[in-house]
Amino acid sequence: MKNLSLIGEIIILFMAIYLSSCCKSDFHGDYLFDDLARQYLLDTTSTFTMIDNLGFKESFVDQSQSSAYSFYQGGDLDRCGVQFRMQMFYIDYFSTINRYSFSYSVDAPLDNEGPKVMINWNDDYYLDFYPQTGEIISGENYQAHIEQVDSMQVRGKIYHNILKIIFWNDKQTWTLYIARPEGLIKFIRPDGIYTERL
Amino acid sequence: MINKTVWLLATFAFFLFGCPTPPDKTLIAEYPLSDTIASLVPYQPQEKIIFLSDSGQRLVFKVQRKREWVEKNLYDNCGLAPARNIEYIRYEYDQTNLVSSYPAVNIEITLYPKGLYYDSLAVMHVKINTIYSWQLLYDTDFVENENTTLYDSIIFWGNTFHHVVESEISNTWLDSSAVYFDKIFYNKTWGIINLKMTDNEEFILDR
Helix, strand or coil, X not given: CHHHXXXXXXXXXXXXXHHHHHCCXXXXXXXXXXXXXXXXXXXXXXXXXXXXXXXXXXXXXXXXXXXXXXXXXXXXXXXXXXXXXXXXXXXXXXXXXXXXXXXXXXXXXXXXXXXXXXXXXXXXXXXXXXXXXXXXXXXXXCEEEEEEEEEEEECCEEEEEEEEEEEECCCCEEEEEEEXXXXXXXXXCCCCCEEEEC | CHHHHHHHHHHHHHHHHCCCCXXXXXXXXXXXXXXHHHCCCXXXXXXXXXXXXXXXXXXXXXXXXXXXXXXXXXXXXXXXXCCCEEEEEEEEXXXXXXXXXXXXXXXXXXXXXXXXXXXXXXXEEEEECCCEEEXXXXXXXXXXXXXXXXXXXXXXXXXXXXXXXXXXXXXXXXXXXXXXXXXXXXXXXXXXXEEEECCCCEEEEXX
16 A cells, blocks of 8 residues: 555656646747748649559649648647647648648747748658758658759749659659649559659 | 355356356347349459540559358347347348548448349448448349439540449539539449549549
8 A cells, every 4th residue: 555655646646747847948028930941842732643553643732731832830739738729730631543642831930940841741751841951750661751853844834942752661652843933743552653743 | 255256156157157047049030142243343452443534543442342241130139138049141242342442441232132222122332431421222133212323424635434323423522613522434344434523533443
């Protein structure tokens, strides 16, 4: 019985330490996009169409609904009871034939790491990218690589400011090209079939 | 020690004798699928079906097919106090899947017997990738309605097809500029004859 009471006290002590350290955070107020974050915003085109090298067309349709049409997506967040709002951008597409999914979001900077860009491909691959530091965080069971490409030509059109993203593991590799501000302009499947923006 | 044993026995007794007896089930109707309705779908398992587009793309499908009976309870009290008498029906359905590896297209054609959904009509449900769906009703022929047109004959690429039903997708929640399959042309002899996309690209059956 004494042991139980002691364990209880230890748990309460740890919880108190955890909560007090968390609540020392100075998060409050509005966190807005800085210049760097703005460079990573994309067009909010509700539908765009792509074609693969075999000639199959399909559209990518934004399903983020209201969030697709506004750059200010502040939400009230709560950390240790302190309310704050963070500006964020979010688009979320699915494709009409192969059911690819592609989501892309930018969070305003909350701390020294600067803004955060999040990319999710087919719900299988994702990465968090911090443009200010170059840090990349990806999921398990695959690697992610990100590269800045100045310009590239896709179906006769020249795009600038491109993020080339490679997700790979020992079984497959996907390569995505995201131009700013146009969005997804090309991707290459593991079987080599590539799909380009029309 | 005695206390513990009593508690254990009580808990065991509660689960053993406290469980409700299974409710009675009453079969109130059976709906077999007639061979006439099953024959609306001409595909055989493992068959390869190929569609060609005007611009040369090939859509290659492999056929999977099953026909089975299922039971469906008519009264479900959402897991609350169990009903003492559950009424249920049995029906037979036929499901055919045309599966293509790339593009990843799965066409699912399900036949339901007459009487199940409509007194005198059988139902054919066609779904592509679970997103796009068409419902065709069948009496002694396909039934015409606002989304469905019947043709005595129609010509695609110089080939004449008879007794063809054209059905347009009814859910139009996608942007009008989006490219997707929105029309099918079907007959009993060949199954799907034409898969038409919103940009008017047609995938015609390669016979």
